[in-house]
């Protein structure tokens with residue numbers, strides 16, 4: 001439900017939505033609240049508002065989106081508090097994960113450095129339970145503070161959130177902050193770990209190209225598949241896409257990466273529609289070849305499809 005209090009919040013109209021793909025449509029309205037009170041006013045305008053992080057796991061359809069888009073990368077939502085003695089770190093939802101990691105490494109607090117190279121805000125990383133070869137967002141998490149769509153603030157302990165591989169129960173909430181408990185460590189050693197993670201990512205993923213990271217989740221096999229894995233194994237979606245012959249497949253300005261087949265990269269003039277069509281084609285090829293329906297990790301904002 002929408003009420004006409006847009007002007008009070010400094011709403012931007014027909015605003016670009018910044019994503020790592022650097023393509024896609026605009027937001028009819030975009031707000032950058034700086035406090036919980038302003039966030040509640042956003043909810044009063046549109047309780048179905050969409051939350052935007054760094055847009056690193058997001059594709060916006062070419063026509064853009066109706067309704068309100070909200071970014072928390074401003075004001076108090078970016079605050080990071082480090083209690084070195086207790087090893088506790090509270091990071092606001094709009095803080096960049098890279099900045100939080102850098103602060104912790106410099107303070108000699110270890111645990112988050114294994115998430116190096118994942119572009120994210122704290123809010124986006126929490127919702128996606130971002131992670132990789134070296135660990136996941138939830139590993140050192142104590143609690144999440146979040147607002148529900150009625151404007152009520154809650155605190156959830158980690159075990160109440162049902163974190164799983166690239167998912168959480170936070171999707172319908174608005175993440176406000178995350179509290180981590182980290183271990184005292186030598187900053188130089190942590191810097192070494194951080195470099196190791198970054199090196200690994202640079203070698204295995206097309207980090208310098210425009211993408212949204214992995215498009216699909218790595219699936220768990222429902223039955224044995226010859227030369228792929230046994231029932232219950234979680235196997236690499238990139239390997240399946242590659243074996244289905246999709247590497248370098250292209251539609252318009254969108255291409256399945258030659259470095260990592262689970263990444264779709266885009267040219268400057270690519271259309272979001274081309275990415276969506278290419279995703280459909282990859283899904284179909286993997287289904288035809290292995291009888292496996294891939295599940296999307298990428299979030300797509302579209303008025304035409306969910």
Ligand SMILES: Cc1cc2nc3c(=O)[nH]c(=O)nc-3n(C[C@H](O)[C@H](O)[C@H](O)COP(=O)(O)OP(=O)(O)OC[C@H]3O[C@@H](n4cnc5c(N)ncnc54)[C@H](O)[C@@H]3O)c2cc1C
Pocket residue numbers: 020050051052053054055056057058072093117118119120121122123124125126127128129130131132166170171173174175176205206207211212213214299
């Ligand atoms: C080059 C590259 C490499 C990547 N490598 C990895 C990797 O190794 N591992 C990995 O897990 N991911 C990876 N990704 C994907 C991406 O970095 C993660 O999914 C990240 O968590 C997205 O965070 P974000 O802030 O950009 O969220 P967005 O993409 O902006 O949003 C993602 C989802 O979170 C929701 N959301 C955002 N903020 C909030 C909030 N405050 N409250 C409620 N909901 C919110 C959005 O509505 C959306 O549904 C990569 C992406 C790129 C471009």
